[in-house]
Amino acid sequence: MTPVTKTPFRVAVVGSGPAGVYASEALLDWSDNRDPSGRGIVVDLIDRLPVPYGLLRHGVAPDHPRIKGIARTLEGIAADPRIRFLGNVEFGDDLTLDDVHRFYHAVVFSTGALSDRRLGIPGEDLEGSYGAAEFVTWYDGHPDAHPEWALTAERAAVVGVGNVALDVARMLVRSPEQLEPTDIPEHVRTGFGTNTTRVVSVIGRRGPVHAKFTPLELREMTKVEGVTVVVDPADLEYDDDEARTLRDSDRRVGQVCTQLEKWAEAQREAGHGSADEAEAAALAAGERVVRFRFSRSPVEILGDDGRVSGLRLEVTEPAGAGGRVRSSGRTEDLQVEAVYRAVGYRSAALEGVPFDHDSATIPNDSGRILDSPGGEHLPGLFTAGWVKRGPSGVIGTNRSCAVETVGQLATELESGTLPEPSEPDPQAVRDLLTDRGVDLVDGDAWLEIDAHERGLGEAAGRERTKLPGRAEMLEVARASRSTAR
Numbered sequence: 001m002t003p004v005t006k007t008p009f010r011v012a013v014v015g016s017g018p019a020g021v022y023a024s025e026a027l028l029d030w031s032d033n034r035d036p037s038g039r040g041i042v043v044d045l046i047d048r049l050p051v052p053y054g055l056l057r058h059g060v061a062p063d064h065p066r067i068k069g070i071a072r073t074l075e076g077i078a079a080d081p082r083i084r085f086l087g088n089v090e091f092g093d094d095l096t097l098d099d100v101h102r103f104y105h106a107v108v109f110s111t112g113a114l115s116d117r118r119l120g121i122p123g124e125d126l127e128g129s130y131g132a133a134e135f136v137t138w139y140d141g142h143p144d145a146h147p148e149w150a151l152t153a154e155r156a157a158v159v160g161v162g163n164v165a166l167d168v169a170r171m172l173v174r175s176p177e178q179l180e181p182t183d184i185p186e187h188v189r190t191g192f193g194t195n196t197t198r199v200v201s202v203i204g205r206r207g208p209v210h211a212k213f214t215p216l217e218l219r220e221m222t223k224v225e226g227v228t229v230v231v232d233p234a235d236l237e238y239d240d241d242e243a244r245t246l247r248d249s250d251r252r253v254g255q256v257c258t259q260l261e262k263w264a265e266a267q268r269e270a271g272h273g274s275a276d277e278a279e280a281a282a283l284a285a286g287e288r289v290v291r292f293r294f295s296r297s298p299v300e301i302l303g304d305d306g307r308v309s310g311l312r313l314e315v316t317e318p319a320g321a322g323g324r325v326r327s328s329g330r331t332e333d334l335q336v337e338a339v340y341r342a343v344g345y346r347s348a349a350l351e352g353v354p355f356d357h358d359s360a361t362i363p364n365d366s367g368r369i370l371d372s373p374g375g376e377h378l379p380g381l382f383t384a385g386w387v388k389r390g391p392s393g394v395i396g397t398n399r400s401c402a403v404e405t406v407g408q409l410a411t412e413l414e415s416g417t418l419p420e421p422s423e424p425d426p427q428a429v430r431d432l433l434t435d436r437g438v439d440l441v442d443g444d445a446w447l448e449i450d451a452h453e454r455g456l457g458e459a460a461g462r463e464r465t466k467l468p469g470r471a472e473m474l475e476v477a478r479a480s481r482s483t484a485r
Contacts, residue, residue: 008039
């Protein structure tokens with residue numbers, strides 16, 4: 001049993017993206033309003049990167065209209081003095097599960113998902129075949145991303161019909177001038193100056209009623225200057241009962257289909273008899289094109305001399321309820337020089353933490369970690385975010401997900417069954433990391449990095465310019481420590 005003590009509960013949250021920050025918020029809310037012991041709580045927000053906010057900083061397109069508002073929310077939460085940021089700490093190497101038990105009552109793993117799912121088709125390893133996460137982390141200035149990206153394909157395909165696919169397609173047709181106000185690092189800005197992309201095809205295996213876009217994200221495509229969106233009117237015929245029902249009864253689906261129908265109607269009013277005509281006319285007018293191609297399933301990435309030269313698509317047709325499709329027996333070869341797969345992200349396993357490789361998630365029951373799928377609960381271990389439930393929902397979904405997890409954690413704290421950590425002194429974990437040679441970035445050092453990036457941005461007339469890599473971030477952090485001495 002937990003002895004009576006005035007020492008605050010100590011919780012580690014591994015992963016400082018939206019799920020981790022929302023979990024920290026929920027822990028403080030429980031402490032302030034529902035903790036019967038009155039002990040209080042402190043949270044160490046631990047991340048492998050020198051900077052916080054995970055997906056928000058390194059997984060969302062920089063032209064996203066709502067980034068700033070969400071960022072301010074997370075910053076406000078993390079500014080609470082009961083939350084301590086410990087960055088540049090690799091769980092499993094710098095800090096182990098055994099260490100966590102020494103320093104904390106409980107731990108929440110919220111490490112997200114930034115590995116790409118594969119298509120499992122021939123040609124996937126050709127040069128010019130990419131996972132969406134590779135591209136996203138590059139343009140978002142992830143400190144570990146390779147600094148160069150070849151934007152030399154005039155025609156590209158994006159496989160997938162979710163918001164990530166829209167982000168990738170939209171960024172591929174952006175001009176460097178349009179990205180000037182954003183916070184991308186200078187090497188990314190330079191990279192977009194070499195962009196030769198003219199046509200991006202967005203490929204969906206099923207029809208438009210089964211696309212996972214949110215209407216807001218889809219409408220963002222209309223705001224990209226110099227871009228024409230092309231839709232094949234035949235894809236909008238909704239020629240099975242399920243499609244028609246979804247189109248009329250589901251609000252989100254209806255809004256998505258309405259936007260696609262508006263683009264198709266604009267083509268008709270312009271006198272274009274087909275999607276091919278509309279694409280050719282847009283290119284002749286100097287526009288870039290984003291073209292949606294539904295009911296097409298990739299079966300092979302074609303290559304020439306080791307590079308992508310095309311994408312073979314199998315035309316599909318409805319095959320019963322639940323959006324199931326089957327091959328129509330027809331294939332099409334699409335000429336492209338790059339293929340981006342945006343068919344989902346996978347989380348990575350953490351050393352010593354159970355992991356379900358089939359679902360790429362930590363097995364859990366409402367956030368309580370299990371020793372195996374459907375197995376026994378492991379006391380003091382919890383999970384939240386994509387590593388808990390898979391890559392689903394929008395950023396805000398992580399808040400309710402984190403609240404559910406913290407509800408389970410609070411039950412264990414209230415029960416008094418969790419052992420007291422043997423080394424509860426907050427300095428103890430810092431001393432351990434120092435002894436292990438970790439170049440720790442704490443909250444003060446992060447604020448120096450933040451101020452430095454804002455200064456770079458101000459000099460260029462924008463809010464922020466991200467530093468280009470881990471080394472540059474650590475250099476600023478070290479300088480802040482030297483100044484503090």
